[in-house]
Amino acid sequence: MIILIDMRFVHNISLMDWFYRTEPSEAQEPNELPVVTDTPLTVREISGIIESLLDDRQLQDIRVQGEVTNYKYHSRGHRYFSLSEKGGGSTAAVIKCVMWRSDADRLSFAPEDGMEVVVTGSVRVYPPQGSYQLQVKTMTRGGAGEKYLLIERWKKELAAEGCFAAERKRPLPSFPLRVGVVTSETGAVIHDIRTVIAHRYPVEIVISPTAVQGEKAHGEIARAIARVAGQVDVVIVARGGGSFEDLFPFNHPDVVRAIAACPVPVVSAIGHEVDVTLADLAADMRAPTPSAAAELVVPDRKDLRLVLRDLRCRLGASLLTRISRAQNEIADLRDRLRPQRFCRKIGEKRQAVADLSDRLERSFVTRIERDRLLLAEMKTALDGRSPRAVLARGYCVAEKDGIVVKSVDALREDDRLNLRFYDGRSRVVVERVDHDGNL
Amino acid sequence: MWWSVWIMTETYEEKIEQLRLIIAKIEDGGTSLDESMKLYEQGAALVRQCETLLASAEEKITTLSRDA
Numbered sequence: 001m002i003i004l005i006d007m008r009f010v011h012n013i014s015l016m017d018w019f020y021r022t023e024p025s026e027a028q029e030p031n032e033l034p035v036v037t038d039t040p041l042t043v044r045e046i047s048g049i050i051e052s053l054l055d056d057r058q059l060q061d062i063r064v065q066g067e068v069t070n071y072k073y074h075s076r077g078h079r080y081f082s083l084s085e086k087g088g089g090s091t092a093a094v095i096k097c098v099m100w101r102s103d104a105d106r107l108s109f110a111p112e113d114g115m116e117v118v119v120t121g122s123v124r125v126y127p128p129q130g131s132y133q134l135q136v137k138t139m140t141r142g143g144a145g146e147k148y149l150l151i152e153r154w155k156k157e158l159a160a161e162g163c164f165a166a167e168r169k170r171p172l173p174s175f176p177l178r179v180g181v182v183t184s185e186t187g188a189v190i191h192d193i194r195t196v197i198a199h200r201y202p203v204e205i206v207i208s209p210t211a212v213q214g215e216k217a218h219g220e221i222a223r224a225i226a227r228v229a230g231q232v233d234v235v236i237v238a239r240g241g242g243s244f245e246d247l248f249p250f251n252h253p254d255v256v257r258a259i260a261a262c263p264v265p266v267v268s269a270i271g272h273e274v275d276v277t278l279a280d281l282a283a284d285m286r287a288p289t290p291s292a293a294a295e296l297v298v299p300d301r302k303d304l305r306l307v308l309r310d311l312r313c314r315l316g317a318s319l320l321t322r323i324s325r326a327q328n329e330i331a332d333l334r335d336r337l338r339p340q341r342f343c344r345k346i347g348e349k350r351q352a353v354a355d356l357s358d359r360l361e362r363s364f365v366t367r368i369e370r371d372r373l374l375l376a377e378m379k380t381a382l383d384g385r386s387p388r389a390v391l392a393r394g395y396c397v398a399e400k401d402g403i404v405v406k407s408v409d410a411l412r413e414d415d416r417l418n419l420r421f422y423d424g425r426s427r428v429v430v431e432r433v434d435h436d437g438n439l
Numbered sequence: 440m441w442w443s444v445w446i447m448t449e450t451y452e453e454k455i456e457q458l459r460l461i462i463a464k465i466e467d468g469g470t471s472l473d474e475s476m477k478l479y480e481q482g483a484a485l486v487r488q489c490e491t492l493l494a495s496a497e498e499k500i501t502t503l504s505r506d507a
Contacts, residue, residue: 175451185502194500202498209505220505227503297501301493311458315482318465322475325468 012353013333030351032037032055047127054132064134066095067147068115069244070365077101081111083246085121087274097121099136106153109141112337113244117141147244151251158253163260164281171264172297173233173283178204179297180232182224184394189238189269189290194292201301206232209319212239213425218252225258225266234297238290249318259283269293330429352406451492460486 040295041049066083073079079099084091098121099107111117155164157216162168177199183189185207197205208228210220221237228235237259249255250270259266259282269281280286287293315383383389387397398405399418405411415430460481465475 030445122484194498198498202496204499204501207502209502224503224505231503301496304493305490307455308486308493311455311484312486314462315458315465315479315486318462319475319479322470322472330453377469 021109030129031055031239044127044210047125050132051127054125061120061122063118063120064095065118066118067113068117069094069113071111071113077104080112081113082243083117090248094243094245096131096133098133099139102139107139111139115141121150147248148272149288151278154251154253154256155281158256158260158278158282161257162258163256168260169284172265172267174299175240176203176233176403177299178206180206180208180228180234180235181238182208182210182221182228182324183238184212185289187240189240189418192289192291193238193294196291197298201298201304202297203298210225213242213246213249218254221249222252224255224256225255225262229262229264232264235266235281236269236287236290236293236297237266238293239271240290241272241275244275247271247275247277249296250279252278255279263317267293267296302346363376408433451489454485454489454492458482458489496498 066084066085067083069082071079071081073137078101081097081099082094083097084094086092090158090381091425099119099121118141119134119136121134121138121140123132124135125132133400181190181193183193192209194205197203206228207276208224210224211217212221225235225237237250237255239247247270259268259279265284266282267285267287268277268280269287269292270277270280273288276286285296287296391397397420400410400415401421405417411417411430411433413430413433418429419428461478464470465478465482471476
């Protein structure tokens with residue numbers, strides 16, 4: 001980019017001073033003034049001009065009073081912050097400040113946002129950023145920052161009203177259909193929210209545009225919240241990162257009360273995570289960034305699909321399990337109906353019969369054995385009485401015609417008799433018959 | 440127009456809940472096979488409806504007027 005400078009503005013003594021003082025070697029001919037040429041100035045040249053303009057005694061080695069805001073302790077030990085001054089309830093003027101490490105090391109206290117301080121230093125241009133800043137040499141404490149005191153006072157009042165009460169916090173709807181977004185209609189915030197919602201679960205986004213910084217922003221924000229509240233299921237109140245002054249409207253009671261009065265849950269995402277505004281405290285949920293707020297308000301379609309897929313699998317599996325159980329039941333019933341059981345029972349009975357029959361047989365055998373013994377005994381006894389034994393003692397038996405002769409009456413003379421001895425027999429003839437009675 | 444979507448999406452959660460109930464019922468030993476089959480049919484229909492709902496969600500942007 002080429003910057004053309006209207007040469008009319010260059011008729012200035014201090015510029016001339018600068019020109020001759022700082023760049024005499026580069027001026028080819030000191031007598032040839034640049035005013036008469038048409039050559040455009042370079043950015044460096046104009047930056048140099050501005051630097052020389054600021055090199056004014058009024059801006060060098062001065063004492064400045066103000067409130068510390070956006071205080072940052074750089075890792076290299078330098079401190080960056082702003083000094084601000086209020087006027088009519090909002091910020092009237094701000095100047096960026098830097099305190100180099102060598103100076104900051106001599107600080108007697110740890111500066112914080114909101115502190116009222118008095119610093120000494122000089123205003124310098126920082127050409128790489130095209131900005132001017134107060135290079136602070138020393139810093140002393142003034143009173144506590146009025147804005148912080150104001151916020152503290154509001155916080156107490158609003159807490160007493162119940163705006164921050166934990167029991168007031170509502171859960172976010174699981175499936176919102178319309179998401180209200182209260183933010184600037186331009187810029188990264190709405191873009192981030194749209195991107196996240198479109199990516200996760202595209203629903204209708206109702207943008208309620210509002211200024212998000214400035215003196216009257218708080219009223220606008222509060223109205224924007226009220227306007228969208230009745231039309232959506234959940235509201236995101238968001239603002240990108242900014243200075244303490246930038247975020248200040250989100251501490252205003254109008255905004256806090258609008259959030260507390262909102263009929264649907266509110267998610268706040270204001271500034272960076274370290275910046276906590278009263279609006280954040282009043283919101284039902286606080287998100288560290290606008291994108292995170294968007295993630296909080298809508299489910300992720302991918303997750304929903306996973307859950308659904310799981311349920312579908314379980315549904316199928318449950319039916320298969322049920323069917324398999326039914327099959328088992330049938331198999332069990334079939335088993336119970338089969339004749340094997342009866343066969344087994346019959347087998348058992350048969351066995352019992354066989355056992356009994358065995359026992360019976362055994363008992364017979366025993367019995368027969370006993371009888372046999374008895375018989376042997378009897379035989380022995382019988383043998384003692386056998387006619388043979390009598391014959392052995394010297395007797396013999398007479399038989400006539402095969403009949404034992406028991407009486408002499410049965411005999412006649414000349415009868416032929418058989419005499420049986422114990423060891424043989426003989427045939428005899430009766431000579432005479434004598435009767436004992438006749439004797 | 441968005442009302443119809445509202446009604447459908449409002450019941451997405453209910454559909455999922457119903458689906459879980461159906462699965463639990465089928466898994467429960469007391470449910471008859473016949474009823475389980477009917478429940479399965481219902482469950483399968485719910486899954487299809489939910490899938491349709493997820494697929495049909497569309498982004499829409501409305502910007503309110505500041506003066507309203």
